[in-house]
Amino acid sequence: MQEPRAWLWRWPLAFLLVLITVVSTTHAAKHGDFKTCSQSSFCRRLRSLSERAQASGFHSPYSLGDGYLSDAAQQGGASWTFSLDTELYPDIHFALTVDFLSKGDGIARLRVDEVGSKLPWKRYNEAAKWALVDPEPALTAVGNVKKVSSKGQTRFTYGVNSDLELIVDHAPFKVTFRRSGEDIMYINERNLFHMEHFRSKAETPAQVDGGDAAAVSEQQVFSATSGKKDTTWFEGEPDAELWEERFSKWTDSKPKGPEAFSVDISFPGVEHIFGLAEHASPLSLPSTDGGRYTEPYRLWNVDIFEYEHDSTMALYGAIPLVHAQNTKHSVGLLSLVASETLVDVVHAKSGVQTHWMSESGIMDLLILPGPDPASLFKQYAALTGTTDLPPQWSLGYHQCRWNYIDDTDVLEVQRRFDEEDIPLDVTWLDIEYAEEHRYFDWDKKHFPDPVKLQNEVGAKGRKMVAIVDPHIKRTDDFRIYKDAQDKNVITKKSDGKTNFEGWCWTGSSVWVDFFNPASWSWWKDMFSFNVWKDSTKFLFIWNDMNEPSVFDGPEISMPRDNVHHGGWEHRDVHNINGMMFHRATHDALVVREEPAKRSFVLSRSFFAGSQRYGAIWTGDNMGTWDHMAGETSMLLSLNICGMTFCGADVGGFFGNPSPEMLIRWYQAGAFMPFFRAHAHIDTKRREPYLYEDPYKSIMRDTIRLRYTMLPIWYTAFHEASRTGTPTMRPQYVVFPKDDKGFAVDDQYYVGGSGLLVKPVTAPSVDSSQVYLSDNQPYYNYFTHHFYPASDSVRNVTVPSPLESFPLLVQGGNILPIRARARRASTLMWRDPFTLVVALRRQGDAQGELYLDDGESFAYANGDYVWRGFRAVSERGQTVVSSFDKASSENGSALTRLGSWASQIADVHVEKLVILGLETKPTSVTVEGEAGDLAWVWEDGCAATDKAEGTASRLTIKAPGVRVLREWSIRIV
Ligand code: NOJ
Numbered sequence: 001m002q003e004p005r006a007w008l009w010r011w012p013l014a015f016l017l018v019l020i021t022v023v024s025t026t027h028a029a030k031h032g033d034f035k036t037c038s039q040s041s042f043c044r045r046l047r048s049l050s051e052r053a054q055a056s057g058f059h060s061p062y063s064l065g066d067g068y069l070s071d072a073a074q075q076g077g078a079s080w081t082f083s084l085d086t087e088l089y090p091d092i093h094f095a096l097t098v099d100f101l102s103k104g105d106g107i108a109r110l111r112v113d114e115v116g117s118k119l120p121w122k123r124y125n126e127a128a129k130w131a132l133v134d135p136e137p138a139l140t141a142v143g144n145v146k147k148v149s150s151k152g153q154t155r156f157t158y159g160v161n162s163d164l165e166l167i168v169d170h171a172p173f174k175v176t177f178r179r180s181g182e183d184i185m186y187i188n189e190r191n192l193f194h195m196e197h198f199r200s201k202a203e204t205p206a207q208v209d210g211g212d213a214a215a216v217s218e219q220q221v222f223s224a225t226s227g228k229k230d231t232t233w234f235e236g237e238p239d240a241e242l243w244e245e246r247f248s249k250w251t252d253s254k255p256k257g258p259e260a261f262s263v264d265i266s267f268p269g270v271e272h273i274f275g276l277a278e279h280a281s282p283l284s285l286p287s288t289d290g291g292r293y294t295e296p297y298r299l300w301n302v303d304i305f306e307y308e309h310d311s312t313m314a315l316y317g318a319i320p321l322v323h324a325q326n327t328k329h330s331v332g333l334l335s336l337v338a339s340e341t342l343v344d345v346v347h348a349k350s351g352v353q354t355h356w357m358s359e360s361g362i363m364d365l366l367i368l369p370g371p372d373p374a375s376l377f378k379q380y381a382a383l384t385g386t387t388d389l390p391p392q393w394s395l396g397y398h399q400c401r402w403n404y405i406d407d408t409d410v411l412e413v414q415r416r417f418d419e420e421d422i423p424l425d426v427t428w429l430d431i432e433y434a435e436e437h438r439y440f441d442w443d444k445k446h447f448p449d450p451v452k453l454q455n456e457v458g459a460k461g462r463k464m465v466a467i468v469d470p471h472i473k474r475t476d477d478f479r480i481y482k483d484a485q486d487k488n489v490i491t492k493k494s495d496g497k498t499n500f501e502g503w504c505w506t507g508s509s510v511w512v513d514f515f516n517p518a519s520w521s522w523w524k525d526m527f528s529f530n531v532w533k534d535s536t537k538f539l540f541i542w543n544d545m546n547e548p549s550v551f552d553g554p555e556i557s558m559p560r561d562n563v564h565h566g567g568w569e570h571r572d573v574h575n576i577n578g579m580m581f582h583r584a585t586h587d588a589l590v591v592r593e594e595p596a597k598r599s600f601v602l603s604r605s606f607f608a609g610s611q612r613y614g615a616i617w618t619g620d621n622m623g624t625w626d627h628m629a630g631e632t633s634m635l636l637s638l639n640i641c642g643m644t645f646c647g648a649d650v651g652g653f654f655g656n657p658s659p660e661m662l663i664r665w666y667q668a669g670a671f672m673p674f675f676r677a678h679a680h681i682d683t684k685r686r687e688p689y690l691y692e693d694p695y696k697s698i699m700r701d702t703i704r705l706r707y708t709m710l711p712i713w714y715t716a717f718h719e720a721s722r723t724g725t726p727t728m729r730p731q732y733v734v735f736p737k738d739d740k741g742f743a744v745d746d747q748y749y750v751g752g753s754g755l756l757v758k759p760v761t762a763p764s765v766d767s768s769q770v771y772l773s774d775n776q777p778y779y780n781y782f783t784h785h786f787y788p789a790s791d792s793v794r795n796v797t798v799p800s801p802l803e804s805f806p807l808l809v810q811g812g813n814i815l816p817i818r819a820r821a822r823r824a825s826t827l828m829w830r831d832p833f834t835l836v837v838a839l840r841r842q843g844d845a846q847g848e849l850y851l852d853d854g855e856s857f858a859y860a861n862g863d864y865v866w867r868g869f870r871a872v873s874e875r876g877q878t879v880v881s882s883f884d885k886a887s888s889e890n891g892s893a894l895t896r897l898g899s900w901a902s903q904i905a906d907v908h909v910e911k912l913v914i915l916g917l918e919t920k921p922t923s924v925t926v927e928g929e930a931g932d933l934a935w936v937w938e939d940g941c942a943a944t945d946k947a948e949g950t951a952s953r954l955t956i957k958a959p960g961v962r963v964l965r966e967w968s969i970r971i972v
Pocket of ligand 1: 402430431467544545604619620653678679680
């Protein structure tokens, strides 16, 4: 969110006065704009449970029936439903369904819903519909699960190796997840499971206007259903805001009353849990019971102004997923709920305890069995999908600011990049390109011929991105508004009939309800070139403000009692709202060309599954060192939560960074999956070419470094698209046995390449410490300095003067890079490769390279190139060779047959640099292809050495080998 100052010049005065009042009041105090737990009735009710649970005699009132309401025999798959009752309300019933899924190596699913309510309400049960690839994932065959029932307990044995157990204790209700006889996860061990049943308002006394909760007797509140049973020992004193809740000047009418639920989940023997993106907190989540944090991690997508760099406050996206990790196992838990959810974390002696509190919806927990991080990624991907291969150009450098003011500005910026030989793929247009912020309608005073502009940009091999926000200006001469009205796809107020209206950039606005299927094909049409005549195939889209941001709404969003398609309240679906918009735009872009092309849509808001629709970024960060430092752990957290295509505003959205800070931002950004510089409208221009040397040259070199590394990024995205494995991998993911690395969140590996990066995020730094988990040599990418890690050397010091930062290659890896600088990535497809071979102590190394046309879906039919490289040392010789990874991985030898392969058949390896050989070779020869090679030897440390120094380096020039061919280079 931003101050309105710089865009005042376009707006009628009266309108601006209103807006200034609105915006300045909503932005005055950022903390005051957002609820804390104690300002939220359901969070007060549920969080206090954990305090009451300390009392002696406290127990769970919930128990399961010994029989089944339905079982596998009836369902044809491994699914059992238990009755779940509470001693608090004998007339109220719940059901617990336990499913065992066929995909994902033994994922178990636990769902709880109220059954038999006489009231006309349902708990929201559609989060899975939007988050999962398959909303009702297939069950494993009943025969794959062994069930042993005894009085008071049901024990399920399952999983591909039959080593998983789910032990369901009936009274009190408790679930234990075990692997190989070891307890890994407990559900309701602390007796905090609670699901508030639907009740009629008549059963509770009217408690509006902050009625005095303490004065309301328990009998008054619950007498109708409970027969005057005392429930306060468990539920606490009745809360005054069960039926109507106030926050600041807003009132939430809460038509269904209380329907929150709570569950505790503990991870015994674990000291680290990760996940719950998006928060500006460390990757290994600290406790929330005092000390660093006192508030639970809040998942409620918001547009937050100047967010704090170290906080549990809610941000723009929500992924209710955790990984728990110790040196023996990994386990994951996904809670599919889209209403406001807060999670307390406590690091206890016995392990990590979590307490999940959600405002509405069914409880839908998925237990990802692990046993290691790689398996967790596959399991999560089996459920929620992966990021499709992005268009290759989208991994290049993006130049954005709020705003490039007209077409001359756009072209001039590009001209300056060219003049200074700085690569650039994409120029972005923020909201000012649109007439009165009516997205789709270009401001023709400043962009008289948008098609010509896009074509000119496209002719240079570049692309443009324009913003399309979800608020729609309420003016009858705006076709989008007209259509949305005619189709009746606008989100409704609490009466379910009247269109909801609120304020955003464009003034008085409405919001399309993307939960409504009637909006989908219409939205697709909006992006067709026949309909949006001012768009071309060079234009891609940015979906911002989709939490949604409503300037005059509660917590700068929609009222929770707004109504969506199907009659669901906004509170039920809020955290999915942004994903639905992202999804609709993604689906539209994919089909606008024939044959279909990959889309690129950047979204600010997201939920579990959003990775399927494109990239996200971390929103309005500040140009401060603290924010820059915090980005690494945020992006790592997003990555392990499936959002592998993510980035942060390089330079910081707010503020005017010093040249030193800007350079450090660029160095960090060049190693973010999504690399975009962006700045607030009030900031000074800061395109790299505006700086004097050496700053300009350092930024140029940094952007060029990104382009050199594009094959590595693209290969990492290929892996992510197949397996969900992060493109940025934290230490615990790469070394799940090294618990000393579990809390390390300021460095990471790029995909599976072995490149280890640690951005410099503080001023006046000239060296950095890097933590190394394994006993392998690491090589400085820039200097080829050699760092032999060992049991006694875990931290090494890497020089980090302004023009450099720790970028190490782990021994054992071969990096395929493209070293020639180009104007844009689209011009690099025929460029030769350099292979950097970093030998392991054992003298070997491996690497891979994935290539395709970068923009179509032909790869889905096998039209791609996936090569492997290996180096093997035996009996005094080292052989570096190339092979077809596609056939070795999935038995298909399509690599050679595809049309892409024939187009790049002549692409050569122009150079190999081999680091860490023992001795100077006597001969270097090529087999398989006739090369005319030359080689140069520089003495230095061998991979087996134990002391630091410069690595030995063998540079082989022009070996004459082609990337697509099988060849080997023998070094004797
Ligand atoms: C908020 C976004 O976070 C920011 O990146 C953008 O520049 C402004 N909206 C204006 O569109």
